[in-house]
Amino acid sequence: xxxxxxxxxxxxxxxxxxxxxxxxxxxxxxxxxxxxxxxxxxxxxxxxxxxxxxxxxxxxxxxxxxxxxxxxxxxxxxxxxxxxxxxxxxxxxxxxxxxxxxx
Numbered sequence: 001x002x003x004x005x006x007x008x009x010x011x012x013x014x015x016x017x018x019x020x021x022x023x024x025x026x027x028x029x030x031x032x033x034x035x036x037x038x039x040x041x042x043x044x045x046x047x048x049x050x051x052x053x054x055x056x057x058x059x060x061x062x063x064x065x066x067x068x069x070x071x072x073x074x075x076x077x078x079x080x081x082x083x084x085x086x087x088x089x090x091x092x093x094x095x096x097x098x099x100x101x102x103x
Contacts, residue, residue, distance in 0.1 A: 022053045036063035 024040035031037065036058045043050040058066065078084060 024053060026050065031060075031063075035059060 022040065023042050026041040026043045028039045028041065029036065030039075038056045038058070039052045040054040040056070041050045042053050074084065
């Protein structure tokens, strides 16, 4: 008989500066064959330039897990608070592209 592996508990620490969060109203998603890169941007109205505020790099497997987790949480949110509509500020606010070389 084989023994089931014990579930490992992970202690996650949230520092105060990270807990504040960073507001983003634009995300640019790029990918290669090995990773997905999500750049979170805060774009101000009337400003021609916007800076990336945070970049998250994921394996394709973790990107799919994130997609599934977001789908599940949005469904739970909509069940509690009503349907989320996509109308409003930025059409096509999430764009998809292949990554460009960066120094």
